[in-house]
Amino acid sequence: xxxxxxxxxxxxxxxxxxxxxxxxxxxxxxxxxxxxxxxxxxxxxxxxxxxxxxxxxxxxxxxxxxxxxxxxxxxxxxxxxxxxxxxxxxxxxxxxxxxxxxxxxxxxxxxxxxxxxxxxxxxxxxxxxxxxxxxxxxxxxxxxxxxxxxxxxxxxxxxxxxxxxxxxxxxxxxxxxxxxxxxxxxxxxxxxxxxxxxxxxxxxxxx
Amino acid sequence: xxxxxxxxxxxxxxxxxxxxxxxxxxxxxxxxxxxxxxxxxxxxxxxxxxxxxxxxxxxxxxxxxxxxxxxxxxxxxxxxxxxxxxxxxxxxxxxxxxxxxxxxxxxxxxxxxxxxxxxxxxxxxxxxxxxxxxxxxxxxxxxxxxxxxxxxxxxxxxxxxxxxxxxxxxxxxxxxxxxxxxxxxxxxxxxxxxxxxxxxxxxxxxx
Amino acid sequence: xxxxxxxxxxxxxxxxxxxxxxxxxxxxxxxxxxxxxxxxxxxxxxxxxxxxxxxxxxxxxxxxxxxxxxxxxxxxxxxxxxxxxxxxxxxxxxxxxxxxxxxxxxxxxxxxxxxxxxxxxxxxxxxxxxxxxxxxxxxxxxxxxxxxxxxxxxxxxxxxxxxxxxxxxxxxxxxxxxxxxxxxxxxxxxxxxxxxxxxxxxxxxxx
Amino acid sequence: xxxxxxxxxxxxxxxxxxxxxxxxxxxxxxxxxxxxxxxxxxxxxxxxxxxxxxxxxxxxxxxxxxxxxxxxxxxxxxxxxxxxxxxxxxxxxxxxxxxxxxxxxxxxxxxxxxxxxxxxxxxxxxxxxxxxxxxxxxxxxxxxxxxxxxxxxxxxxxxxxxxxxxxxxxxxxxxxxxxxxxxxxxxxxxxxxxxxxxxxxxxxxxx
DNA sequence: CATGAATGAGTTTTCATTCAT
DNA sequence: CATGAATGAAAACTCATTCAT
Numbered sequence: 001x002x003x004x005x006x007x008x009x010x011x012x013x014x015x016x017x018x019x020x021x022x023x024x025x026x027x028x029x030x031x032x033x034x035x036x037x038x039x040x041x042x043x044x045x046x047x048x049x050x051x052x053x054x055x056x057x058x059x060x061x062x063x064x065x066x067x068x069x070x071x072x073x074x075x076x077x078x079x080x081x082x083x084x085x086x087x088x089x090x091x092x093x094x095x096x097x098x099x100x101x102x103x104x105x106x107x108x109x110x111x112x113x114x115x116x117x118x119x120x121x122x123x124x125x126x127x128x129x130x131x132x133x134x135x136x137x138x139x140x141x142x143x144x145x146x147x148x149x150x151x152x153x154x155x156x157x158x159x160x161x162x163x164x165x166x167x168x169x170x171x172x173x174x175x176x177x178x179x180x181x182x183x184x185x186x187x188x189x190x191x192x193x194x195x196x197x198x199x200x201x202x203x204x205x206x207x
Numbered sequence: 208x209x210x211x212x213x214x215x216x217x218x219x220x221x222x223x224x225x226x227x228x229x230x231x232x233x234x235x236x237x238x239x240x241x242x243x244x245x246x247x248x249x250x251x252x253x254x255x256x257x258x259x260x261x262x263x264x265x266x267x268x269x270x271x272x273x274x275x276x277x278x279x280x281x282x283x284x285x286x287x288x289x290x291x292x293x294x295x296x297x298x299x300x301x302x303x304x305x306x307x308x309x310x311x312x313x314x315x316x317x318x319x320x321x322x323x324x325x326x327x328x329x330x331x332x333x334x335x336x337x338x339x340x341x342x343x344x345x346x347x348x349x350x351x352x353x354x355x356x357x358x359x360x361x362x363x364x365x366x367x368x369x370x371x372x373x374x375x376x377x378x379x380x381x382x383x384x385x386x387x388x389x390x391x392x393x394x395x396x397x398x399x400x401x402x403x404x405x406x407x408x409x410x411x412x413x414x
Numbered sequence: 415x416x417x418x419x420x421x422x423x424x425x426x427x428x429x430x431x432x433x434x435x436x437x438x439x440x441x442x443x444x445x446x447x448x449x450x451x452x453x454x455x456x457x458x459x460x461x462x463x464x465x466x467x468x469x470x471x472x473x474x475x476x477x478x479x480x481x482x483x484x485x486x487x488x489x490x491x492x493x494x495x496x497x498x499x500x501x502x503x504x505x506x507x508x509x510x511x512x513x514x515x516x517x518x519x520x521x522x523x524x525x526x527x528x529x530x531x532x533x534x535x536x537x538x539x540x541x542x543x544x545x546x547x548x549x550x551x552x553x554x555x556x557x558x559x560x561x562x563x564x565x566x567x568x569x570x571x572x573x574x575x576x577x578x579x580x581x582x583x584x585x586x587x588x589x590x591x592x593x594x595x596x597x598x599x600x601x602x603x604x605x606x607x608x609x610x611x612x613x614x615x616x617x618x619x620x621x
Numbered sequence: 622x623x624x625x626x627x628x629x630x631x632x633x634x635x636x637x638x639x640x641x642x643x644x645x646x647x648x649x650x651x652x653x654x655x656x657x658x659x660x661x662x663x664x665x666x667x668x669x670x671x672x673x674x675x676x677x678x679x680x681x682x683x684x685x686x687x688x689x690x691x692x693x694x695x696x697x698x699x700x701x702x703x704x705x706x707x708x709x710x711x712x713x714x715x716x717x718x719x720x721x722x723x724x725x726x727x728x729x730x731x732x733x734x735x736x737x738x739x740x741x742x743x744x745x746x747x748x749x750x751x752x753x754x755x756x757x758x759x760x761x762x763x764x765x766x767x768x769x770x771x772x773x774x775x776x777x778x779x780x781x782x783x784x785x786x787x788x789x790x791x792x793x794x795x796x797x798x799x800x801x802x803x804x805x806x807x808x809x810x811x812x813x814x815x816x817x818x819x820x821x822x823x824x825x826x827x828x
Numbered sequence: 829c830a831t832g833a834a835t836g837a838g839t840t841t842t843c844a845t846t847c848a849t
Numbered sequence: 850c851a852t853g854a855a856t857g858a859a860a861a862c863t864c865a866t867t868c869a870t
Binding site: 249260270 | 859
Binding site: 450452529532533534535536537547551554575576578579580582583586587590593594596597598601602607610611613614617618 | 657659736739740741743744754758761782783785786787789790793794797800801803804805808809814817818820821824825
């Protein structure tokens with residue numbers, strides 16, 4: 001699992017930090033989704049968090065910190081969901097099919113958050129951006145591992161140097177449901193979408 | 208070809224408007240790519256355009272107008288490039304292969320612009336956003352037409368209701384080269400990328 | 415009749431100056447009444463005048479010049495109307511009664527302009543302001559002369575040092591119909607107003 | 622007493638709001654008197670108030686708010702002064718004479734403020750304007766009540782439907798001392814003015 | 829004489845951040 | 850630890866005026 005950059009806080013009690021940051025993240029996610037990062041003010045974040053503006057700055061150092069916290073939270077949420085569900089299946093191929101279906105459903109439920117990360121990530125300072133990108137890569141690597149398992153057990157046929165690319169394809173086509181939903185959902189249901197994309201991906205992996 | 212929303216200008220001479228807006232767009236594209244829309248100031252746009260801030264506002268009505276002008280310019284540039292090159296090939300299949308290669312190379316050359324549109328589009332006012340999304344769809348539809356041609360001439364095998372999805376796949380996998388370049392280019396050259404993706408797409412289209 | 419300050423013009427043909435300034439004044443009066451002096455732009459004045467912004471500045475030197483032209487025009491209009499009608503009557507008393515009625519009706523018809531002068535006058539540069547105030551005084555002095563005539567012919571009884579004050583009273587109570595119209599007109603018709611004020615004024619002038 | 626529109630403030634402590642707005646009003650009154658509303662900048666208001674520009678906007682929402690605060694302050698000041706002094710006198714007639722003298726002296730002391738309200742009132746947004754006009758009417762109604770008392774106790778003779786008009790006359794002739802002072806003071810002292818106008822008004826109210 | 833494109837000083841307003849309580 | 854009043858740098862946008870054509 002990818003590392004998380006720790007954001008300094010003036011408050012020392014780690015339990016309290018966790019609680020307050022939870023409030024902050026919950027408030028900020030909604031606000032960022034609704035109005036975007038730049039159009040959300042720190043005052044709004046504080047108000048929606050139920051704390052004072054001064055208190056907000058006891059738990060973060062800058063507005064960008066909040067964005068990082070939010071991105072990290074979303075990624076962790078995705079990761080956690082994947083960890084719960086992505087290892088089922090008798091062989092690599094079955095696991096892959098299950099994982100795709102599950103991942104795409106997660107993407108469907110988190111479309112606003114997927115968009116948020118895609119659109120606001122660039123506002124992060126360099127070092128935070130690297131952490132976020134690493135998490136993005138980490139998620140992709142989960143599919144790499146499934147693919148490798150399938151290759152090993154013979155249920156999937158794929159050149160080794162295609163593994164990484166195929167994993168990215170799987171992830172991006174899942175995210176595509178989120179950021180092209182405005183047009184895709186006019187023509188396909190989520191399940192149709194999953195079926196189509198799954199068969200495309202599987203076709204790409206047989207002898 | 209998708210319509211373009213016309214942005215009002217205080218200056219009446221249309222030739223001059225075209226020239227000055229050209230300057231503005233050229234300056235703004237670079238600035239937006241470098242610092243993002245929100246962190247670019249109107250004064251910077253004016254300075255880089257070689258005109259005064261007052262003059263800038265003779266040619267636009269708001270900063271969002273500049274963003275629209277930039278998005279529209281980028282899309283038009285892509286469209287124009289596609290129009291020049293995308294119809295070659297003896298049959299649908301060959302045209303598709305050529306088109307993919309050509310499109311992905313365009314995406315490679317315009318990666319900053321692709322990112323720009325993905326990340327800043329949401330800052331457009333509603334009506335402008337609709338125009339930009341329509342252009343995005345228009346670009347996808349060019350691939351739909353190629354696919355349909357291949358189905359008709361028998362060089363491609365594809366269910367009719369998969370056409371739209373496959374066109375989106377082609378486009379998004381092209382854009383993916385732009386917005387995942389930070390990791391993909393560590394493992395694949397552009398041509399490798401094109402070869403892999405082309406074969407994946409073609410595998411998805413045979414009997 | 416009070417002097418009028420001449421506003422310099424780059425255009426030499428006096429006939430043309432008169433015509434163009436007529437256009438400018440007509441446009442500006444309406445705009446100033448509608449939006450006030452400060453919220454009216456020179457561009458709007460030019461547009462409504464049917465001339466270009468460059469041309470506007472051939473006939474004036476600054477925006478304040480337009481305000482002066484407008485104030486002067488309104489005053490001249492009032493003066494001219496008074497000159498036509500204010501000398502009728504067999505004696506001073508009768509002339510006064512006629513003059514009041516006539517003046518108050520003029521004020522009623524010009525209420526927007528009366529307000530305009532009261533509210534925007536202060537934006538005039540010092541020397542122009544003096545000219546406008548002189549015209550205001552000039553109008554008052556017309557009533558002084560009527561009062562003096564009435565004193566002389568015995569139809570009005572008034573201390574000589576009250577003449578000036580009474581003349582101001584007459585004028586201001588006329589203007590009051592304009593700038594308190596929002597409440598007065600809810601309780602009195604114009605003719606009732608005139609009757610009441612006339613009798614008040616006459617009561618103030620009997621032995 | 623007429624209601625006052627409450628202007629929202631970001632600062633919650635009402636005592637502090639009162640103090641800071643006091644500073645702001647004091648600074649703004651002087652500046653508006655000196656240069657007019659439009660030519661006074663918010664930065665000047667802040668500077669003269671002894672606070673930062675950011676702080677200014679913690680206590681108001683727009684420059685118009687300051688104008689309203691100023692108008693309201695002036696009106697309240699007038700009202701308060703009238704309340705202190707205007708009820709003395711054995712009967713209505715005596716009260717009236719005292720009230721006129723007192724009111725006209727107040728007008729003399731506040732001439733700049735009277736002018737300010739007359740000239741800048743129109744820059745208020747619609748709802749604020751209504752509040753200011755209501756206060757203006759409220760002041761007039763104080764004289765109505767004195768007149769009614771005089772009618773009741775027989776010390777003043779006046780048709781009931783003339784009461785309102787006469788009250789307006791009293792007020793406007795008081796304000797006239799403020800806005801025609803430039804000419805009136807060349808011919809009359811304040812006390813002469815008061816004597817003359819008082820006797821005019823009283824002559825209008827006897828059998 | 830007529831025009832309108834060009835200009836930049838100046839305006840109101842916002843908002844992330846700090847720090848005394 | 851919590852608070853929110855104070856701050857000023859910076860932002861978008863306006864508009865009277867000029868001047869080359």
